[in-house]
Amino acid sequence: MKLQGKTALVTGGRGGIGRAIVSRFQQEGAYVYAADLSEQGSLGIENQECGHFLKLDVSSEENVKAAFTRVTEEQGKLDILVNAAGIEIEKTIEDTTLEEWNRSFAVNVTGTFLTSKYALPLLRAAVTEKSTASLINFGSYDGFIADPGLAAYCATKGAVHALTRAMACDHGPQGIRVNAICPGYIDTPMLQSFFEGEGSGGEGGTIESLQQAVRDVHPMRNYGTPTDIANLVNWLASDEARYASGQLWVLDGGLSAQVQQMKL
């Protein structure tokens, strides 16, 4: 029970990766808010056991203020904030509308800004001599190297990486650690949508053959699961990671450790 007595809030908490984080935090003894647009989340699952639901659009300042007012009233502190809410527009910049671009930044970047901004007083309130507070953002390996046709997404994740380092510098002295998880290919609705997307299947490929091909490119010969991500988030959230801050933690089965593969 690494997180006994701690309070956590996970945005996108009813999504693919978010649910795994929320339930892991609960197993570790934390009091967890699952903040999301809807109780069912992107998975459309009716599971009210997965954290205390908090309706939240991270791109709305009023929503975010209201959410943290509730956390203040109910808990008076917040030990862990996980910014896992995110959207992905599968287009090049030429095909991306201004509205889609703005929406990408509103959720992925402004959302991270707003929740962090209003969580900071609560995070400071959680810091003790023995315990730090932990803020965990979601970057992506796409913030380092590009996937084709994901321009706005790549740009938002690069912004989250820089923001992570900036916040780590600014709030480290207050006992708040700030890190980002940079997932590679993780089995989520976002990935399945990518598999089903236009131009993703190659010539005459099925979703199954595409999935296998994606596995084969990874040194670990598989893509990741939300549980893999939750395992690292759990460590970063816990006091075992008390010296870890300002870092971008790539978790991608070794995908980005390799050069492009020559077809032999």
Add this chain to the structure above:
Amino acid sequence: MKLAGKLALITGGSRGIGLGIAEAFVAAGAEVIVCGRAAAADVPHQVRYQQLDVANTTAVTGFIEHCIGRHRRIDILVNNAGVQVEKNVIESTDDDWDQVMGVNARGTFNMCRAVIPLMENKGSIINIGSISGAVADPGMALYNASKAFVHGLTRSIAVDHGPHIRCNAICPGWIETGMLEAGFAAASDPEAARRDALARHPVRRFGKPEDVASMALWLASDESSFATGQLFTIDGGMTASSPLNPALF
């Protein structure tokens, strides 16, 4: 004539990338000495060729003493000599280690140690690193590691021997040399392999020795006087994109 009056030393300069750099430096007005392992090499007539095994410390010392006799200072050093052995860690022998680390790591170190005192507080060292020093090529364990050594040494020299000596590395991607052609020839379908590889390059071509040479020329010239300790990747955009491209399956 960006390099007029300057003396440049280029290791492994008798072919491929090294030769391209030698030609560019000559065109920019530099006096160029190229060294390689062979007793003789077919280099442009303006270039002086010297036999040298950079992995051999005694040979490097002797070569430098010989140079001092005829040239008071060296302005530019390009550590381009490199070898590769296509094996993973388990397959690699002690001889492989000696060969790859000897040329790529010790050779670069030997040349830097011997030449820095001759730069008389002004000089540019250009090491040839590799994209493989940052991301791994499969089955090239010692080579990848040796290039990471070059990257680390590049930063160390920049930090220790600034402000007047600059040291940078160029990290080439796939450059059209005999090595790349041999790779395609070994593929089960060479043409398909070539098409696939091209599709992974945003500029839709492989690099040429001139592409690396033009960066080397800039790093050798005073135009780059604020650039030091950095790794400059020239790979047609390949490592900017994910190695996983579903459109190519």
